[in-house]
Amino acid sequence: MAEQFDHPAADSPDAPRAVRPWVVNPQTGAVDLDRQPLPGEPEPDHFAILGLPQRILLDADAIEIAHRSLIRGLHPDRFHAQGPQAVAKAQSHSSRVNDAWRGLKTLEQRAAYVLTLAGENLDERYRPPAQLLMQVMEANEAIDEAGNDPAARVQLLELLSDFQAQRAVLTAALAQAAASWDAAQAAVDPAAALTARADLRAVLGQARYIDNLIGRASAALSAPDAAYPAN
C-alpha cells in the first residue's frame, strides 16, 4: 500500500530526500486515517501533507504526481469495506490534500507559503521602497487619465511594456531568492534562511504592485472605462 506514495523526486540524485505523505504512518508505512502527530512531530503543513520536501523550487510534475497518487490512494471506494466512518475520514484527508495541492501550485504561492510558515505577514512586515510607491502612484494616474486620447494610449503601451520588463526582473529575482532559501533549508542555515526570506518578501511585495499595474494598464488599453471596476 505504501509503495504507491513513494515520491518521484526520490529518483533524482539532486533532490532532497523525499518524505512520505503525512497520512502514511512513518512507523508502519501504511495509510493511517487516524494519523495523529507523533511525539515531537509538528502539525503537517502543505508540503508534509503531500510528502514533498519543504522547498520553493519544486518540479511541477512532482507536485502533480504526489497529488494524484494521494487522491487515488484516498479514494472513498477503497474504504467502503471499513464502514462509513472510514469513508468520511478518507474524504477529509482528500480535502486537505487538495488544499495543499492548490496552495503549492506555483512558485510564487510556495514562496508566499514559506513566509507564512515562518510566521510572517506580508502586509505587516514589508514596506516597499518609497520610490516604487511614487512610481506606482504616478503610473496609476497616467492610466486613469489616458482615456481614449491616442497619444496617451501610446504612452500607456510604453508604460505597460516597462512594467512587463520590471516584472521579468522581479521574476528572476524571485527564482534567485527561492534558490537561496532552498539552499539555506538544505544546509539548515537559519541566518541564510532569514536573509533569503527578506529577499522573498521584498520581491513578492513589489511584484503585487507591478501585477496590479499590468492588469490595470491592460484593462485601460482594451476598454478605457473598465480599468477601475466598481468592486
Place this chain on the structure above:
Amino acid sequence: MAYSEKVLDHYNNPRNVGALPKDDPSVGTGVVGAPECGDVMKLQIKVGANGVIEDARFKTFGCGSAIASSSLATEWVKGKTLAEAALIRNTDIVQELNLPPIKIHCSVLAEDAIRAALADFAAKQEKNA
C-alpha cells in the same frame, strides 16, 4: 461581500479627491501601499500658519474600502491640528465605516497615509527652518 452603507457613500461620492501642489512647503504628502493587495494611497494635507490642517486631498487606487477609508481620513483631518490628526487611529475608521476583518488593512493604510503626510510636512518644515 457587501459593503456597508457608509463605505458605499464614500465610494460613490468620494470627498476631497485630487491633488495639492506637492512642492508647496505648506503641503505634506504621504504615499503608502499595501503589499498584500498592491493598493496604493496618496494623502495630502495643507497646513495653515496656525498649524491647523486647512485642506486635504487623496487619490487611492484600490478597492472600495481603501477609497472610503482615505476619503474619510481627509474629512477627519480637515480642521484638526497636526497633533490632533496624529491621534486618528485605524480602529476609528474601522468603526465608522463598519469594515469587515478582511478589509481592516485598508484602514491601516489610511492611518499610515496620514502619518506619512504629517511626517513629510514636518520634514519640509525642518528643511526650511
